[in-house]
Amino acid sequence: MNFKAKLIKAANTNKSWLCVGLDPDLDKLPSPVTKSLSGTEEFLKAIIDSTKNLVCAYKPNSAFYEQFGAEGITLLKGIINYIPDDIPVILDAKRGDIGNTSKMYAAAAFDYLRADAITVNPYMGHDCVKPFLDYQDKGIFVLCLTSNPSSSEFQKQYLKNQTMLYEQVARTALTWNKNDNLCLVVGATKPEELGELRQLVGGDIPILIPGVGAQGGDLELSLRNGANSKGELAIINVSRSVLYTGKDNDYVDKARAECLRLVSTMRSVLNLA
Amino acid sequence: MNFKAKLIKAANTNKSWLCVGLDPDLDKLPSPVTKSLSGTEEFLKAIIDSTKNLVCAYKPNSAFYEQFGAEGITLLKGIINYIPDDIPVILDAKRGDIGNTSKMYAAAAFDYLRADAITVNPYMGHDCVKPFLDYQDKGIFVLCLTSNPSSSEFQKQYLKNQTMLYEQVARTALTWNKNDNLCLVVGATKPEELGELRQLVGGDIPILIPGVGAQGGDLELSLRNGANSKGELAIINVSRSVLYTGKDNDYVDKARAECLRLVSTMRSVLNLA
Numbered sequence: 001m002n003f004k005a006k007l008i009k010a011a012n013t014n015k016s017w018l019c020v021g022l023d024p025d026l027d028k029l030p031s032p033v034t035k036s037l038s039g040t041e042e043f044l045k046a047i048i049d050s051t052k053n054l055v056c057a058y059k060p061n062s063a064f065y066e067q068f069g070a071e072g073i074t075l076l077k078g079i080i081n082y083i084p085d086d087i088p089v090i091l092d093a094k095r096g097d098i099g100n101t102s103k104m105y106a107a108a109a110f111d112y113l114r115a116d117a118i119t120v121n122p123y124m125g126h127d128c129v130k131p132f133l134d135y136q137d138k139g140i141f142v143l144c145l146t147s148n149p150s151s152s153e154f155q156k157q158y159l160k161n162q163t164m165l166y167e168q169v170a171r172t173a174l175t176w177n178k179n180d181n182l183c184l185v186v187g188a189t190k191p192e193e194l195g196e197l198r199q200l201v202g203g204d205i206p207i208l209i210p211g212v213g214a215q216g217g218d219l220e221l222s223l224r225n226g227a228n229s230k231g232e233l234a235i236i237n238v239s240r241s242v243l244y245t246g247k248d249n250d251y252v253d254k255a256r257a258e259c260l261r262l263v264s265t266m267r268s269v270l271n272l273a
Numbered sequence: 274m275n276f277k278a279k280l281i282k283a284a285n286t287n288k289s290w291l292c293v294g295l296d297p298d299l300d301k302l303p304s305p306v307t308k309s310l311s312g313t314e315e316f317l318k319a320i321i322d323s324t325k326n327l328v329c330a331y332k333p334n335s336a337f338y339e340q341f342g343a344e345g346i347t348l349l350k351g352i353i354n355y356i357p358d359d360i361p362v363i364l365d366a367k368r369g370d371i372g373n374t375s376k377m378y379a380a381a382a383f384d385y386l387r388a389d390a391i392t393v394n395p396y397m398g399h400d401c402v403k404p405f406l407d408y409q410d411k412g413i414f415v416l417c418l419t420s421n422p423s424s425s426e427f428q429k430q431y432l433k434n435q436t437m438l439y440e441q442v443a444r445t446a447l448t449w450n451k452n453d454n455l456c457l458v459v460g461a462t463k464p465e466e467l468g469e470l471r472q473l474v475g476g477d478i479p480i481l482i483p484g485v486g487a488q489g490g491d492l493e494l495s496l497r498n499g500a501n502s503k504g505e506l507a508i509i510n511v512s513r514s515v516l517y518t519g520k521d522n523d524y525v526d527k528a529r530a531e532c533l534r535l536v537s538t539m540r541s542v543l544n545l546a
Contacts, residue, residue: 023374063370063377067384071347077342094370096394097336098421098488101296104336112342121369123396125423148371150398153445154438157355160431165438172426196434215371 003116003139003181004206006088007231011056015272017223017232018210019057019090021093021239022047022079023064028244030251035214037071043251044079047243050252054259057117058083059208059237077113090208091115094143095132096124102131106159110260117141119185121209122169126176136179139206144170144197147187147211170197174205174270183208186226187219188236195225203228206235212262213241219262223269231270276389276412277479279361281505284329286331288545289536290496290505292330292363292481295320295352296337296514301517303524310344315523317352320516323525327532330390331356331406332481332510334365350386363481363508364388368405369397375404377524383408390414392458392481395442399449409452412479417443417470420460443470447520449477456481459499461509468498476501479508485535486514493533496542504543511535 011017024040032095033043048058065076080089089243091113094193095105109132117139120129132140145155145166151216154168163171184201186194188211198207209215209226219236238258246254266272274282284290297313306316322329328333338349353362364386368378382391382405390412393402405413418428418439436444446455457474459467461484471480482499483491492509499507511531520528539545 061370061374061377063368063374063381066346066381067385069350069378069381070343072381073339073343073346092370094368094394095336097334097365097367098419101334101336104334104340108336108339108342108345112340121367121394121396123394123427124419124421125426127421127423127430146371146397148397148400150400153398154396154442155398157438157441158433160433165427165430168430169427 002137002257003088006086006116006213007056007139007206008089011232013086014053014055015267016054016056017236017266017270018053018055018259018262019059019235019237020047020055020242020259021092021237022058022060023239023243025064028240030247032249037068037075041075043083046252047255048083050256051259052084052087054256055087056264057088057090057235059090059092062208066196080113080115083109088116090117090119090139090141092119094114094121095117096121096128098124099127099131102128106131106135117183119143122173129176133176133181134181136181138181139183140181140184141185141208142169143189144184145186145193147189147215147217151187167200170200174201185210187211188222189215190219191218191225194222197225198228203230203233206233208237209234210237212236213238219265220269223266227270231272236262275410275414276361279359279389280329280412281477283360284505286359287326287328288540289327289329290507290509290539291328291330291532291535292332292508292510293320293324293532294365294510295331295333296512296516298337301513303517303520305522310341312347314351318355319525320528321356323529324515324532325360326359326509327529327536328343329363330363330508332363332365344428351463353386353388361389363390363392363412363414365392366432367392367394367402369394371397371401372404375401376477379404379408383411389458392416395446406449406452407455409454411454412456413454414456414458414481415442415446417457418466420462420488420490424460440473443473447474461495462488464491464494464498467495471499471501474505476506479506481508481510483510485509486511493542496539498525500543504514504545509535509539535536
């Protein structure tokens with residue numbers, strides 16, 4: 001089963017388009033968790049156990065594991081392996097390099113870590129993204145319009161043809177989509193552009209939408225503007241506001257409660273029966 | 274000593290602006306080297322031993338280590354540690370994410386791996402690069418115009434103000450340079466634009482120039498167009514054509530001979546006494 005099929009199946013089973021970001025941050029761990037790699041592992045596994053029937057995907061961000069060096073990579077592999085087989089894993093890595101090198105990044109993400117999908121940076125163009133797209137069963141999320149404040153600096157530059165750079169990235173990326181595995185990243189902090197991009201790319205492209213929660217994006221608007229006509233393929237990612245809502249022994253319950261709150265809105269907005 | 278001072282000192286000592294890329298590829302290892310991590314480590318250390326008085330820097334590309342997972346990261350840390358203290362290490366990682374996340378990437382590169390410099394991707398704008406630039410003693414190489422064939426796809430799009438995107442990136446990155454640690458990446462396959470960019474950014478910005486060797490960039494032209502008026506700060510990176518020139522027991526001698534050939538041209542073109 002390819003990434004998109006696995007994603008839709010998980011979303012239908014759990015009636016949810018919520019993706020939980022698994023980003024371990026020692027400074028934010030709840031007080032009962034030991035500030036160590038083993039404590040972090042237990043924490044992440046507890047979060048997975050309590051949320052796995054409420055999500056369509058998990059998204060570990062590589063940076064939060066790389067900070068721990070080699071042991072962090074072992075932790076990342078262990079966490080990906082721990083996630084139930086029917087929940088897809090999007091590795092947030094924002095990789096991209098010349099073709100010969102991107103091949104190695106793709107091997108690290110897909111052959112070694114066994115992720116189902118990855119985020120990639122389009123600045124270097126097609127030959128840097130192709131080695132990822134060549135993995136037909138994997139989902140390749142191209143950064144389009146990101147959720148951070150300075151995303152406008154280059155992404156919203158108008159080109160001579162009157163389109164903005166991010167729109168040119170979306171249009172161009174569509175021409176790369178030979179294996180029906182292209183996906184996009186569009187921040188929840190840009191709801192209008194999200195709606196326009198959904199129109200532009202059509203209803204078959206999964207869009208990962210970070211920025212709801214700590215970054216302030218609007219959930220309902222992101223769903224309405226990001227989903228296709230069937231209410232599908234708008235993957236709402238939330239990381240910090242799920243993981244670190246509980247500060248004490250209640251952290252698992254609070255994480256689940258926050259997911260339930262988000263999923264309840266989703267079910268209502270998208271009419272997920 | 275900050276990165277730029279360390280770089281200039283190494284270049285002056287070795288009379289060389291050559292950077293050797295340390296990119297282990299099992300398929301290309303010379304026949305006497307065991308195709309394993311320990312074989313790779315011995316190979317890289319032998320290359321370092323035989324070239325360390327001919328270079329101004331080494332540049333391991335993270336992807337080639339990440340393909341081996343956690344053990345690859347241990348190898349990368351070991352190789353960085355093995356490089357003599359007076360030769361700066363540029364970690365080629367092309368990282369970039371929202372601020373909170375870029376902080377973790379910077380910690381991985383500088384606190385854990387102890388690299389002297391890193392390559393970063395500008396697509397997400399200033400707040401994604403700032404956590405790297407905040408390390409005052411480290412060099413931050415922003416991708417500007419890359420050496421790969423499809424670099425033109427977005428980087429050479431004309432903006433409304435008649436500049437191309439890569440030029441806008443260079444101009445904008447200059448405004449971020451509060452700590453005198455901004456550097457750029459400009460491919461050797463674009464020698465004319467390299468010359469224009471050197472004019473644009475002035476004589477104090479180190480430029481990393483990949484693409485001489487396997488990718489076909491011209492060494493002499495890259496030096497003439499990339500160096501400042503003192504013949505400095507054009508860092509010529511060569512990876513495959515140094516590492517994998519020798520196929521048999523002569524691989525160390527052949528790697529050194531190829532470095533000598535390149536450095537000899539450099540000394541002549543740049544009048545390095």
